[in-house]
Amino acid sequence: MAAPIVKIEQVSKSYHSQGQDTLVLSNISLDVEKGEVISILGKSGCGKSTLLNCIGGFEQVNEGHILLDGQEVKKPSKRCMMLMQNYGLLPWRSVQKNVELGLEGMNLSKSEIHERVNDYLEMVGLADRANAFPSELSGGMQQRVAIARALAIQPEVILMDEPFGALDTFTRYYLQDELIQIQKREQTTIVLVTHDIDEAIYLSDRIFIMSANPGQVHKEIKIQGSKPRDRSDSDFQHYRELIFNEFQFTNKQAIEYNI
Template identity: 50%
Template sequence: MTIKVNNVSKIYEIRGKKKVLVLKDINLTVNTNEFTCILGPSGCGKSTLLRIIAGLDSSTEGTVQIDEQTITEPNKNSSVVFQDYALFPWRTVVQNVEFGLILRKVPRKEAKEKALKYLNIVNMSEFKDQYIHQLSGGMKQRVAIARALVMEPKILLMDEPFGALDTFTRIQLQDELINICKNRELSVVFVTHDIDEAIYLGDKIAIMKSNPGNINSLIEIPLIKPRNRTHYNFTHYRNLIYKEFSLVKEFEPEYNI
């Protein structure tokens, strides 16, 4: 499915008096089977933009369309994964994953079979009867991803899902996400403030700047996945993005040791 963000702006009112322009004139197209990363510093409006795309928040101006249908509420073809997991602590792992299916009146046996299928995809089937407090952060995020995928969405929206995880777990989950997307017709919008993560995952990177939040540039990443983080091609895109954010500095000449 194709997502089109058309001239979206967002103004928040603080206590009914002060108005803050959070997003200004955002235009973005995410094509079917495309993995688009929204990259920017904290406070630039990345998460607000994602919530508007998800139909969880409304824009002050402009529209979001999915296959030319204007979005004004959560769409049944979209699933959202947040950074804070948003899992139910009183339910087991499998009960968390099947919850959305039960709400859609899917028969319980079928719901459980589907939940187990997607838990297996994220390598969590052996923990199906555990409760959430018994899991590590990385395991919780696997459950959250399984819960999103079990709805078999055509659009996957992810708001810094790996931001709170350690480096090793984050890299592992990035690889799993690539494998999950490989055999599915998924349009993915992935919010991150991690430059290497955006280059590793994204087919396209939307660079956001702050005050007000806007998309400053779009960078296509035509590298084959999975990508080599140490290859000079990867470094080329890293340096390109560093320049976008004015992070390139002059260094002293290197010395042989």
């Protein structure tokens, strides 16, 4: 069996503030297989985004190790790209130039860059908006540009931190379907942080539920069945109820988590 693309071994992370250490992550271990989509699900403050930042090399762990394709993660690299809610597009650059951004400095000719950018803009359905600027695009289109930019670099792993959280329901569903098709074509490995239980079930091969204070992996759930999934079928509802029960929701919490 091939080694996992991401290996997290007994990772702990704390922050020092006002003379006191606060433990945010405690003894987390999990593997992510190549071509897999996993979701990290948990309440606010459980350390989901901190863990994602550690995988990407944006923050360093205090204990344990994180390996990307067998090499320890010590700093950010183009092998592992981050997508966030705010898209991160440069407003003074066109769609074409925003997607080119990650390719600058790579050993590619102008024609190779142009061809690669066009391929990925075509993939996300924005080839006809290559000369537009971010301010001329909807939120959903801006997120598709951000996805194209990440894919154009051809990273080993894409990290997503609530990537569709700021979008309306219909746009979010549309982009979830787009992401499934793109991931199937590219065999991209994706680690997704989300508050949305339905999103996690719809997109993921496995879900890791985190508990808080400090953040720990509480449960792993393997999601059976092919994608795209039917949100109304009994299997989907089974996973939804299973996760719902894990969190022991109050009515207030159920609203917060889109139940």
